Amino acid sequence: xxxxxxxxxxxxxxxxxxxxxxxxxxxxxxxxxxxxxxxxxxxxxxxxxxxxxxxxxxxxxxxxxxxxxxxxxxxxxxxxxxxxxxxxxxxxxxxxxxxxxxxxxxxxxxxxxxxxxxxxxxxxxxxxxxxxxxxxxxxxxxxxxxxxxxxxxxxxxxxxxxxxxxxxxxxxxxxxxxxxxxxxxxxxxxxxxxxxxxxxxxxxxxxxxxxxxxxxxxxxxxxxxxxxxxxxxxxxxxxxxxxxxxxxxxxxxxxxxxxxxxxxxxxxxxxxxxxxxxxxxxxxxxxxxxxxxxxxxxxxxxxxxxxxxxxxxxxxxxxxxxxxxxxxxxxxxxxxxxxxxxxxxxxxxxxxxxxxxxxxxxxxxxxxxxxxxxxxxxxxxxxxxxxxxxxxxxxxxxxxxxxxxxxxxxxxxxxxxxxxxxxxxxxxxxxxxxxxxxxxxxxxxxxxxxxxxxxxxxxxxxxxxxxxxxxxxxxxxxxxxxxxxxxxxxxxxxxxxxxxxx
Amino acid sequence: xxxxxxxxxxxxxxxxxxxxxxxxxxxxxxxxxxxxxxxxxxxxxxxxxxxxxxxxxxxxxxxxxxxxxxxxxxxxxxxxxxxxxxxxxxxxxxxxxxxxxxxxxxxxxxxxxxxxxxxxxxxxxxxxxxxxxxxxxxxxxxxxxxxxxxxxxxxxxxxxxxxxxxxxxxxxxxxxxxxxxxxxxxxxxxxxxxxxxxxxxxxxxxxxxxxxxxxxxxxxxxxxxxxxxxxxxxxxxxxxxxxxxxxxxxxxxxxxxxxxxxxxxxxxxxxxxxxxxxxxxxxxxxxxxxxxxxxxxxxxxxxxxxxxxxxxxxxxxxxxxxxxxxxxxxxxxxxxxx
Numbered sequence: 001x002x003x004x005x006x007x008x009x010x011x012x013x014x015x016x017x018x019x020x021x022x023x024x025x026x027x028x029x030x031x032x033x034x035x036x037x038x039x040x041x042x043x044x045x046x047x048x049x050x051x052x053x054x055x056x057x058x059x060x061x062x063x064x065x066x067x068x069x070x071x072x073x074x075x076x077x078x079x080x081x082x083x084x085x086x087x088x089x090x091x092x093x094x095x096x097x098x099x100x101x102x103x104x105x106x107x108x109x110x111x112x113x114x115x116x117x118x119x120x121x122x123x124x125x126x127x128x129x130x131x132x133x134x135x136x137x138x139x140x141x142x143x144x145x146x147x148x149x150x151x152x153x154x155x156x157x158x159x160x161x162x163x164x165x166x167x168x169x170x171x172x173x174x175x176x177x178x179x180x181x182x183x184x185x186x187x188x189x190x191x192x193x194x195x196x197x198x199x200x201x202x203x204x205x206x207x208x209x210x211x212x213x214x215x216x217x218x219x220x221x222x223x224x225x226x227x228x229x230x231x232x233x234x235x236x237x238x239x240x241x242x243x244x245x246x247x248x249x250x251x252x253x254x255x256x257x258x259x260x261x262x263x264x265x266x267x268x269x270x271x272x273x274x275x276x277x278x279x280x281x282x283x284x285x286x287x288x289x290x291x292x293x294x295x296x297x298x299x300x301x302x303x304x305x306x307x308x309x310x311x312x313x314x315x316x317x318x319x320x321x322x323x324x325x326x327x328x329x330x331x332x333x334x335x336x337x338x339x340x341x342x343x344x345x346x347x348x349x350x351x352x353x354x355x356x357x358x359x360x361x362x363x364x365x366x367x368x369x370x371x372x373x374x375x376x377x378x379x380x381x382x383x384x385x386x387x388x389x390x391x392x393x394x395x396x397x398x399x400x401x402x403x404x405x406x407x408x409x410x411x412x413x414x415x416x417x418x419x420x421x422x423x424x425x426x427x428x429x430x431x432x433x434x435x436x437x438x439x440x441x442x443x444x445x446x447x448x449x450x451x452x453x454x455x456x457x458x459x460x461x462x463x464x465x466x467x468x469x470x471x472x473x474x475x476x477x478x479x480x481x482x483x484x485x486x487x488x489x490x491x492x493x494x495x496x497x498x499x500x501x502x
Numbered sequence: 503x504x505x506x507x508x509x510x511x512x513x514x515x516x517x518x519x520x521x522x523x524x525x526x527x528x529x530x531x532x533x534x535x536x537x538x539x540x541x542x543x544x545x546x547x548x549x550x551x552x553x554x555x556x557x558x559x560x561x562x563x564x565x566x567x568x569x570x571x572x573x574x575x576x577x578x579x580x581x582x583x584x585x586x587x588x589x590x591x592x593x594x595x596x597x598x599x600x601x602x603x604x605x606x607x608x609x610x611x612x613x614x615x616x617x618x619x620x621x622x623x624x625x626x627x628x629x630x631x632x633x634x635x636x637x638x639x640x641x642x643x644x645x646x647x648x649x650x651x652x653x654x655x656x657x658x659x660x661x662x663x664x665x666x667x668x669x670x671x672x673x674x675x676x677x678x679x680x681x682x683x684x685x686x687x688x689x690x691x692x693x694x695x696x697x698x699x700x701x702x703x704x705x706x707x708x709x710x711x712x713x714x715x716x717x718x719x720x721x722x723x724x725x726x727x728x729x730x731x732x733x734x735x736x737x738x739x740x741x742x743x744x745x746x747x748x749x750x751x752x753x754x755x756x757x758x759x760x761x762x763x764x765x766x767x768x769x770x771x772x773x774x775x776x777x778x779x780x781x782x783x784x785x786x787x788x789x790x791x792x793x794x795x796x797x798x799x800x801x802x803x804x805x806x807x808x809x810x811x812x813x814x815x816x817x818x819x820x821x822x823x824x825x826x827x828x829x830x831x832x833x834x835x836x837x838x839x840x
Contacts, residue, residue: 308723332725346723349716351784360713361724363706371704414724 002065004029004196005050005081005165010059012045019045021220022059027165030194032187034201034211038240038461038494042220043200047167050198051083052076080164084154084171092143096133097124099142100157127156131186148179155186159195166190167198170295172206184210202293204236204498216240233500234491241461241490248438249466250445256286256469260320262453263305263336263422268314270304273297274477277314282422282453284319287444289468290457291493297477298457299341302424306338307331318421332361335421339411339428341457347411348399355381355395357410362417384413389439405436412443423447426457441467461490475499519790521829522776525822526793529800533807541807548685552675553799555688556749557769561795562691562698562788563742564767565774569702570735571715571783572620572627576634577743577770580612581763583638584747589650589757593658598665602748609744610737612638617736621729635767642759652755666752674753687749691792694742699788711735715783769798772819776826797822 007025011018020042027033035043048054050061052070061068063079070076076083090099097120106116106123124138131152142150151171158166172180187197187210201207207214214226216239224239262284267277278301282288292298303309305316307327316323316334323334331338340346348357358381359366366377381395388409392402399410408428415423425444429437444467448454458464464471471483473496481496495501534542560581564574584605591601612634619630656663670676675686702708710731713721722728746766751757777794779786798819805815 306723327727328722328725329727338723340723345717346719349713349720351716352712356709356713360709360721360726363709367706370706371700372706372709 006062008060010056012056018220023222025215027196029196030191032191032197032210032212034199034207034214036236036240037217041217043217047169050081077161080162082158082161082163083167090142090150095139095141096153097121097138100124100160127160130159131156148175165196169200204233237491237494241494250442252445252449254285254448257284264317266315269312271310273300276478278479282455284453285448285451286469287448287454287456287467289464289471291464291471292474292497296474298474299426302426337415337420338424341426343407350400353396354392354399354410357399358384358413361414388413404431405433408432420452422453424455473497519778522793526796529804533804537807548682550800550803551685551688554796555685555691557773557799558691558792558795559742560746560770561773561791562694563739564770565779565786565791567735567739568774568779569715569786570711570732574739575631575767577767578763578765579635579638580740580743581747581750581766583642584744585751585757585762586642586650586759588748588751592655598662598669605744605748609741613737613740617733621732646759649756649758670752695788695792702788712784772823
C-alpha cells in the first residue's frame with residue numbers, strides 16, 4: 001500500500017534564500033511524525049507547501065499513490081490536509097460553534113440562506129466531544145477561552161473538514177502543562193482514528209512523548225530521521241546541528257573589563273514574563289550572545305530593559321549604579337540602547353529619509369534653542385553614512401527603499417552618535433545580506449573593543465558561536481544556562497535551548 | 503514628506519500645494535468672470551479674505567494634529583462655547599482684557615483633557631472629540647438659551663466699549679461702525695502660520711510630530727516622549743479653536759449657542775486635507791494648511807455670486823473634496839511608480 005502522503009524532492013526559493021532544497025518526506029495513515037530543526041531550517045515552509053499556502057518551485061506531492069497539486073489552501077483542504085498555525089486563526093468575538101462553521105455555515109430556506117443554528121450546534125457538540133472539550137463551551141465566545149482550548153477548537157474545526165493529515169506548527173508553545181497533556185490525548189485518539197499528524201516542535205521532550213518517527217531538517221535539506229526506538233534528546237540535537245562555519249567572524253583580542261558589569265539584571269520580572277525572576281549580566285567590552293528558540297522570551301526581556309515593557313520586580317544596574325527604567329528615554333539616559341528586532345516597525349520610520357532617521361534620537365544635541373541646525377545635522381549624517389558605508393544615493397533617500405542590510409546600518413547609525421554603556425542587539429543581522437553582515441560584525445567587534453557591553457540576541461547559531469565571548473541560553477523565559485567561550489558548541493546550546501541541562 | 507527632501511521643510515510637497523494653488527486661482531478666475539463688478543470688488547475680496555483667515559486659524563490647529571495621526575471633531579463646539587462664554591463673561595461684567603485670556607485658557611484646558619484621555623487612557627481620538635463635540639455644545643446651550651450680542655454687552659457695560667472697539671479693530675479689522683477696514687483675521691492667521699511653521703519645520707518638536715504620525719512605535723523606540731508630544735498638539739488645536747470663538751464673536755457681534763461654529767470642524771479638516779495633509783498622518787506642510795483653508799470660504803462666496811441656491815454649497819464642498827482626494831491619490835500613485 002502506498003503511503004498516505006509523500007513529498008518528493010521539494011525545492012522552494014525565496015528572494016535571496018533557498019528555503020527548501022530537495023526535501024522529501026513520507027507519512028502513513030495514523031502516523032505521528034515530528035519535524036525538527038533549528039530556526040530557519042525550512043520546517044514551516046515545508047508545512048506551508050503541504051497546506052497549499054506556498055507553491056513549490058520544484059518537486060512533487062503524492063497522496064494515496066497519485067500526484068497532486070495544490071494551487072491554494074482550498075485545494076489542500078479538499079485533499080484533506082489542514083494546517084493549524086502558530087498564531088491561531090479564530091474570530092475571537094464569535095462563539096465556538098460559529099467559528100467551527102465559519103465560511104461553511106449550514107443554512108436552510110434555500111436562497112434565503114437562514115442560518116441553521118440547531119444543526120450547526122448539534123454537529124459542533126459532536127466535534128467538541130472528539131477533542132474532549134466540555135459541551136457548554138459551544139456557545140461561549142472564543143475570546144474567552146484559554147489558549148489550550150482555542151487550540152482544541154482549531155483541531156475540532158480541522159476534523160470537521162474530514163481532515164486526513166493534520167499539520168501542527170508549534171502547537172504547545174502557548175499551552176500550560178495540563179493543556180499540553182490534553183493535546184497529547186487528542187493526538188493519540190486521532191492516531192487511532194487513522195489521522196496522520198505532522199508536528200513541528202522545538203520541545204524535544206514532547207517529541208519523545210508523542211512522535212512515532214522524527215524527521216530532521218537542516219538548512220533546507222533532509223538531515224536524517226529517527227524511528228520510535230531511536231528517539232532521544234541527544235540524537236535529535238545531533239541531527240539538528242552540525243555544519244561548517246561559513247561566515248568570517250572578526251575577533252580582535254578582547255578582554256572584558258574588570259570592575260562593575262556594564263549591565264546587571266537582578267531578580268528581574270517583567271510584565272508578560274515568567275514568574276521565575278531572571279539574573280543576567282554583561283561586562284564592559286564583552287559580547288554576550290543570548291540564544292534560545294523563537295518565543296523563548298528574549299525579545300521581551302530586552303524590551304523590559306529598554307523601558308518598553310513594565311518591570312514588575314527586581315533591579316537593573318548600569319556600570320554598578322542602580323537605575324530606574326520606565327521608558328526608553330530613561331533607558332537611553334542610563335546608557336542602554338536597543339537595536340530592535342522588528343526593524344520595519346520599531347527601528348525605522350520607513351517613509352522618512354535616511355537623514356531623518358539618523359538624527360531622530362539625536363535631535364536635542366543637533367539643535368539650538370530647540371531649532372534643528374540643519375548644517376550640523378547633515379554633517380553628522382554624512383559622517384555616519386561614511387563610517388557605516390551606508391549605500392544610499394543621498395541622505396534624502398527614503399529609508400524604506402534601501403536594502404535590508406543598509407536599513408539595518410541606519411538603525412545602528414541612530415545610536416552611534418552616542419556613547420552607549422550597553423548596546424542590546426536583537427537579531428542584528430536578520431534579513432541582512434552577507435556583505436553588510438560582515439560590516440556589522442566588524443562594528444560590533446570595534447564597539448566591544450571600545451568597552452561597550454554588547455548583548456546580542458540571535459537565532460542565528462553561526463553568529464552566536466562566531467561572535468560571542470559568552471552565551472546565555474533562554475528557554476521559556478528563564479535562563480537555562482551559560483556557556484563560556486571555551487565550552488561553546490552548537491549541541492550544548494541546542495540542549496539548553498530545548499530545555500535540557502548542561 | 504517627499505522623498506526628495508531630507509526632512510519636511512515648508513516648501514516640501516510642492517506637488518500637493520501646487521494643486522491647491524491651482525484650485526484657488528481657478529476659483530478666483532471664475533469669481534472674476536462671474537461678476538467682475540461686484541464679486542471682484544475690493545470690498546468683497548476683503549470680506550472673503552477675512553473669512554479665509556478665520557478658517558485658517560482653525561485649520562492650522564487640526565492640520566498639525568492630523569500630521570501626528572490625530573483628529574479633532576470638537577472644534578466647532580469649542581468655537582461655539584468660547585464665543586458664548588466670552589459674550590456672557592462680558593455681559594456679567596468681566597473686562598474684555600481679562601475675559602480674553604480666560605477663554606483661551608479654557609481652550610488649553612479642553613485640549614489637555616482630550617490629550618490626556620487619548621494618551622493616558624488610550625481612547626480613540628475620534629471618539630473622545632466626538633463626545634467633546636456634543637458636550638461643549640451642550641454646555642454652551644446650558645449657559646444661555648438665547649444668543650449673546652455685542653450690542654447687549656455695550657448697553658449693560660458701557661465702560662467696555664472702547665476696549666471692545668480696540669480688540670475688534672486689531673483682531674478683525676472692523677471699525678466702530680462695523681465696516682471692515684482691513685482683513686485682520688488673515689493677518690492673525692499668517693502670524694500664527696509663521697510661528698507654527700517655525701515649530702513644525704524648524705524645531706525638534708516638528709520632527710517628533712512627523713515621526714509620530716508616520717510610525718509612533720519607531721518614535722517611541724527612538725526615545726521620544728510620544729505621549730507628551732501628542733498631548734501638546736491636542737492643546738494647540740483646542741487653543742486655536744477657542745481663539746476662533748473669540749474671533750467669531752468679535753466679527754459677527756453675536757453668538758448663538760445653538761449654532762455658533764457648528765460643523766466648522768469639518769471645514770477645518772477639509773481645509774487641512776485640501777492643503778495636502780493625509781489623514782493617515784505624517785504628511786503636510788504649513789503653507790498648504792493656510793492655502794487649503796482658503797478654498798471653502800471662496801467657494802461659498804462664488805456660489806452666492808453665481809446666483810446658485812446656497813443650498814447647493816454642501817454638495818459643492820463634498821464634490822470638491824472628493825475630486826481633490828482622487829486627484830491627490832492618482833498623483834501619489836503615479837509618483838510612486840517612477
